[in-house]
Amino acid sequence: MISVDRIRRLGGVSLLVLSALAAGSLLDRSMGEAYAVQSSEAPPLAAAVPAGAPLSFADLIETVSPSVVTVQVSGLVESSPFGGGNGPDLDNLPPQMREWMERQFGGQRQAPQPQPRQSLGSGFFISADGYLVTNHHVVANADEITIGTAEGEEFPARVIGTDPQTDLALLKVDGETDFPFVRLEENPNYRVGDWVVAVGNPFGLGGTATAGIISAIGRPIGNSTYNDFIQTDASINRGNSGGPTFDLNGNVIGVNSQIFSPSGGNVGIGFAIPSDVAARIVGDLRDDGRVARGWLGVSIQNVTEDIAEALGLEGTTGAIISSIVEGGPADRAGFEREDVVLEIDGEAVDGSRDLTRRVGNIQAGGDVRFLVLRDGRERTIRATLGDRPGEEQLASMSSVDAAPARTSVFGMSMAPLAEEDREVRGLGAEVSGVVVDEIEPGSEAARKGVQVGDIILEAGGNSVADAEALRAIADEAREDGRSAILLLVEGRGGQRYVALQLGSAD
Template identity: 70%
Template sequence: MLSVSKIRRLGGVSVLVLAALAAGSLLNQSIAPAHAMQAISEPNFAAAIPAGAPMSFADLIEHVSPAVVTIQASSTPDEAPAGVDLDNMPPQMREWLERQFGGRAGPQAAQPRQSLGSGFFISADGYLVTNNHVVDGATEITIGTAGGETYPARVIGLDPQTDLALLKVDEEIEFPFVTLEDQPHYRVGDWVVAVGNPFGLGGTATAGIISATGREIGNSNYNDFLQIDAPINRGNSGGPTFSLDGKVVGVNSQIFSPTGGSVGIGFAIPSDVAARVVAALRENGHVSRGWLGVGIQNVTEDIASAMGLEESTGAIISSVVAGGPADQAGFEREDVVLAVNDESVENSRDLTRRIGEFSSGTDVRFRVLRDGRERTLRVELGERPDDSTLNQLPSREQAEASVDIFGMTLSELSDEVRDGRGLAAGTVGLVIESLEPGGEASRKGLSRGDIILEAGGRAVGTTEALRDAINAARAGNRNAILLLVETQAGQRYIALQLGEAE
């Protein structure tokens, strides 16, 4: 049975991450003896490439295929399905369920999840590249070679931001490998060949051209994609895209598809991006990216007009993280970042990528426009937190206007937020701006953006009102206080232990 790991929507068309399928058989192909395996260099394909389109890709595919592998990743869910609570069923219903399910209608054991993708060796000692989404969360990883051998593999490092992963096979043999081109030279219209494991059919090769470069897909801030029309499908994830000289110029990652199958629009991570990320993963196990600590957006024509700017370029600061590098360097809201180390900034995405290319601790100069005058700010960049931590960090403005209670940073409900959430006029409450990881509120399932409407049966429109409700509960010898909370899924009650309050 086929399965898809995740689907995102982009402009009404599905963006399908080329992930997992159920197991498929590997093609039994011969592979050279271990002692004969060596780096796959640039073979001479001149005889097979006459002027114009290639007559055949056979020599190329035969040369590089031994380095391409099938990757099978297994993971176990954190919790088993709840099943049906037979104890609370009427006897007749319980008997019927037991007959239908053979006595197995209760909670079931957690079943392992399987995903299948592609990858390729980049060194003779067993390092190989694939997509992060193929192996993320896996408890067991097995690779299968073109010759039918299987080996266990372990994760060296993952980079969700670019959807790349580096694995290692610890075997005392030499593996055939290919080279990630760190300075690729390609143009729209160049021929490429993709080799991988679509739908579990290992060793499948397809050919096409580079349809476009520099594609911005989804929320990938640190990578533009190659668009290729060589057919790639589910299971091609992590497989290589080759130039005609046998070098890897891309790592297959996503497709556009209204149907779930290939429609001739696939996307590969450029090899120069992959080479930098893989080098960092091999050295450190993770990718360290610089972090400024600001919220930014594009300078649109309307914003440029409102600020008296001649051009709609650069990135405008919409918020500054309290205590972050930008806060310490004196950045302000409405600053427009024009250049980084004297290199012009086109837009917010360009700025994010520029900062991410620096390592943490790097001293960087920013030229900004403030109140019609240009000035230079020097910043020592921090290290970018993971997404979950990043989403919890309050802005300087939020921190100045909020109070920390139960591990929550709270601010008063504004008219804009109340109207946006569809709450009745006159509703008061406190908005959760951030949560301390591991705090009482976080442990009880509260989330950023939830709105506390009542505490101990009292409406709470201010932090003082919340503290009064907490003090009243303590005076009544209560160990916990009951909150009425407006969440994205509706209103619910949550009890917080008073021992955690400040």
């Protein structure tokens, strides 16, 4: 391991020299003479300057680079139904667009054809016997994986397990027991402004090292529910994915995963998965080949100001349940739609992301106590968590049809729920609702994200059979003095609540 004291001493000299030069450019001759007298009485240089940037990262990079590898992936991906690998997936297009595409291509849909795929990424050994870490997206759908070392050797590798939710994968090179390796720091201690070094394979240029500082921590990115990222300004580019981010002690404090870039190249904004998260996930993958997460069986969303106003809540904390998986843990425990989850095991819930992550960090079978708000009253519900299913299985699950919601929809025209709509959305004959077929630009519904094709299932705690029923519910809410009302909407992304402000008339 590198001597931190040596790095600090070198860094101290560098900083002090820069400070002296800057001071000399600002002081006049008399002040300069006074400064010289004072400097002659100063303590030794290395002791006078606190720890900071090292003069060189060479010792650190020389020590850790042998553990960093190139991950070469080959496999097959399916092409478009109309050929050429980049065409659209017609099954996910709206009916009118699908018909237009079929007419454009003569209605001749081809069977998907496998196309070769090759990609490069980075990784690093975490044990002498060949276990190594990379990103899930680097090895997804891989048929063959080859590891290239800093010494120019190549080894075949196999996938032990991957976790798409955190974008991590654990690989294994068999037959070797003397690989150089580094350690995932399970209890990292870093702050914004700390120096970091990234080593990886950007654009296929293996063994590339870059340095920068931590720009932010706890950064939520996109739909990554189970992870917040370390943001750094060390140069991260395509091919760095899966490579390590080191602190100055040579410990891995992050796994490079994403960049923000309008051009595809480095602009000084890179994101790494924190090492404590990675260590926990990798441990599960090594033990079981998969990550087991607790599962409640609900769809949730944040409590916005509009939703809070519609429900008569004083604040926007907690998470509101918009749908419940039939027969799932929440259904068995007695949860209802529109319950607002305030606490889990006595600790306040900040929002939907916080609730999902904390439930996911509890083992399946765990008994959990939830404090919820229902009809203006707090109550405690105990639930035994299940094992979170895969994404495909989750998508096929049906939700319980029974609960409240509230909303007024102005600026929308609606049509009855047809059998075709029921089949497309998987809705039973007992479900009533109206389909939004037109939205006036600038209306309240348009501002709140309601879209053409959305199905309004409930409003004001009642099922919606037609547009007039929705109008009557809105009028009644207005007469009761409410300024907003909730709408339960079925869209392409599933069910969600939308809170609309009530005007004086529809």
